Amino acid sequence: MTKMKFVCDAERCIECNGCVTACKNANETDWGIQRRRLVTIDDGQPTEVSISVACMHCDDAPCMAVCPTDCFYKTDDGIVLHDKDLCIGCGYCLYACPFGAPQFPKQSAFGERGKMDKCTYCAGGPADTKEEEYEKYGANRIAEGKLPLCAEMCATKALMAGPTDALTDIFRERMEKRGQSLAAWEPMQDDQSSETAATLNLDRMAYDASRQA
Amino acid sequence: MTSALTPLLWYRRLMGLALVLLLACVFATSALAADPEAEIKQAIGGASQETWQDIGSTDDYIDTRADSTYNLINASGETWRQIRNDWVSPAGAIAILGMLVVLAVFYMIFGKKTLDEPRTGRLMLRWTALERALHWTMATLFILLALTGLNLLFGKFIFRPLFGDGFWAPMIAGTKFVHNYLGPLFAVVLIIVLAKWLSINLPKKHDLTWFKQGGGIINKQHPPAGFANGGEKAWYWILASVGLVAVVTGLVMDFPIFGQSRDTMQWMNVFHAVASLGLMAVSLGHIYIGTLGMEGAFEAMKTGYVDETWAKEHHNIWYEEVMNKADTAPQKKAVDDGTAKAHRPN
Numbered sequence: 313m314t315k316m317k318f319v320c321d322a323e324r325c326i327e328c329n330g331c332v333t334a335c336k337n338a339n340e341t342d343w344g345i346q347r348r349r350l351v352t353i354d355d356g357q358p359t360e361v362s363i364s365v366a367c368m369h370c371d372d373a374p375c376m377a378v379c380p381t382d383c384f385y386k387t388d389d390g391i392v393l394h395d396k397d398l399c400i401g402c403g404y405c406l407y408a409c410p411f412g413a414p415q416f417p418k419q420s421a422f423g424e425r426g427k428m429d430k431c432t433y434c435a436g437g438p439a440d441t442k443e444e445e446y447e448k449y450g451a452n453r454i455a456e457g458k459l460p461l462c463a464e465m466c467a468t469k470a471l472m473a474g475p476t477d478a479l480t481d482i483f484r485e486r487m488e489k490r491g492q493s494l495a496a497w498e499p500m501q502d503d504q505s506s507e508t509a510a511t512l513n514l515d516r517m518a519y520d521a522s523r524q525a
Numbered sequence: 526m527t528s529a530l531t532p533l534l535w536y537r538r539l540m541g542l543a544l545v546l547l548l549a550c551v552f553a554t555s556a557l558a559a560d561p562e563a564e565i566k567q568a569i570g571g572a573s574q575e576t577w578q579d580i581g582s583t584d585d586y587i588d589t590r591a592d593s594t595y596n597l598i599n600a601s602g603e604t605w606r607q608i609r610n611d612w613v614s615p616a617g618a619i620a621i622l623g624m625l626v627v628l629a630v631f632y633m634i635f636g637k638k639t640l641d642e643p644r645t646g647r648l649m650l651r652w653t654a655l656e657r658a659l660h661w662t663m664a665t666l667f668i669l670l671a672l673t674g675l676n677l678l679f680g681k682f683i684f685r686p687l688f689g690d691g692f693w694a695p696m697i698a699g700t701k702f703v704h705n706y707l708g709p710l711f712a713v714v715l716i717i718v719l720a721k722w723l724s725i726n727l728p729k730k731h732d733l734t735w736f737k738q739g740g741g742i743i744n745k746q747h748p749p750a751g752f753a754n755g756g757e758k759a760w761y762w763i764l765a766s767v768g769l770v771a772v773v774t775g776l777v778m779d780f781p782i783f784g785q786s787r788d789t790m791q792w793m794n795v796f797h798a799v800a801s802l803g804l805m806a807v808s809l810g811h812i813y814i815g816t817l818g819m820e821g822a823f824e825a826m827k828t829g830y831v832d833e834t835w836a837k838e839h840h841n842i843w844y845e846e847v848m849n850k851a852d853t854a855p856q857k858k859a860v861d862d863g864t865a866k867a868h869r870p871n
Contacts, residue, residue, distance in 0.1 A: 322572075329589055349590040351597045353572050353583065361572040365597060374606045381697045382681040398694050400701040402677070403781065407791045408602045412595030423782030424705070522577060 315390030324470035339450025375405035401425035617802030
């Protein structure tokens with residue numbers, strides 16, 4: 313089965329925060345929880361560049377590896393979800409996460425962390441009813457055949473969501489049209505599993521595109 | 526009259542507007558159709574390759590998330606994961622299980638270290654009621670923290686597959702609760718104990734002899750020892766160093782409200798795990814000697830009293846100090862009413 317990924321085209325991102333707002337609205341997250349964030353590098357300089365980041369649903373997810381309760385799981389689509397009934401708010405997933413995705417609502421005394429919240433790729437999470445799922449994890453647009461709202465709302469289509477291969481094709485086309493060289497980018501051979509290779513291809517292409525501005 | 530003219534006027538105006546829009550579209554299209562090569566030459570370059578390479582360590586970023594101190598990439602996260610999962614966890618398991626095996630083998634070969642001479646029946650007060658209370662409070666807290674700590678590290682491999690989520694969820698939630706709330710209590714007790722027993726654990730020259738003879742554990746000798754022997758002093762100073770490391774690193778992680786960074790907590794977690802797993806392994810040796818390993822050791826911390834023979838054999842210098850003072854000679858009485866003063870070196 314193909315794997316779902318996010319990719320953000322830094323050449324296109326205009327730092328409008330539409331994705332952040334769309335996410336917050338779609339998922340009705342708690343006060344202080346913002347599943348998607350925008351990081352701007354070289355702010356105010358000619359080289360300024362912005363990128364939208366949330367949980368990237370890693371192939372080899374560090375959060376899954378370090379979780380003491382083993383509350384994470386991966387769907388068939390490659391989406392990393394977690395069970396809030398098992399989460400104890402220890403914060404280890406945050407220590408390990410490459411993207412600062414996990415957040416913890418402050419609910420208890422002494423700054424004790426609440427149950428972790430992160431981007432679900434708009435795929436909800438484990439719950440008995442739809443209402444409970446929405447309450448705990450937010451929207452399940454994937455079940456409705458829709459992509460995450462952040463990517464759907466992106467005005468410049470900088471942030472894209474979809475199957476890895478489709479995203480790679482779109483990105484390659486964009487690079488060609490921009491006149492960016494694809495020379496530095498060589499597709500990974502299938503020496504790894506084809507799914508891993510596909511993700512690496514996309515990563516490396518996005519990187520090449522960004523540095524050749 | 527005017528009503529007849531109005532449609533005509535509107536028609537003219539609309540035609541004019543359409544013409545303007547059409548022209549605008551033509552100009553816009555020609556502008557968009559510019560040569561991409563020329564556009565790239567005019568464009569200002571984005572972030573440089575170096576910027577992207579240093580993305581995990583740069584301070585030159587802003588984040589739209591409130592109070593966020595996280596740059597784009599958390600470069601140390603994967604390092605922490607590898608240290609914790611690939612090194613600390615296995616090493617801790619090996620240290621603790623290895624210590625259990627060593628102690629079991631040792632017990633099977635050497636058995637319990639009994640007294641050489643018969644007991645005299647005259648008893649010496651070694652630990653006061655307060656000291657025993659402190660010891661057992663600390664011991665209880667230590668064991669609870671050790672078990673919950675091990676559960677946080679290894680529990681998911683055992684209890685979740687064994688009992689299922691319905692059992693595992695409350696178990697691990699309770700584990701974290703116990704660990705996080707008893708930790709600060711342990712810190713307080715540890716500091717009191719360290720302060721209380723500092724004077725009897727100051728290193729002396731004869732401790733060197735004690736260590737050279739391996740504590741007399743294997744060769745059945747009785748190397749010189751004051752109130753505390755070399756081994757007890759070593760355990761004290763391990764607690765005073767490694768124990769404090771475990772306590773301080775634990776407190777840093779326990780209260781994430783003072784702006785500790787994610788990187789700080791990663792290192793605190795590694796130090797905490799290494800220190801705690803090491804303490805657990807060494808504590809097994811302490812528990813072994815205090816229970817199975819040596820005759821008379823457990824009753825000392827249970828009742829507070831030791832037999833004269835035990836004192837003479839295991840703590841000869843202490844025994845002589847006590848005997849040299851007329852008013853502290855061993856008694857035939859084993860009732861500690863809480864007012865008795867322990868025999869301590871001056």
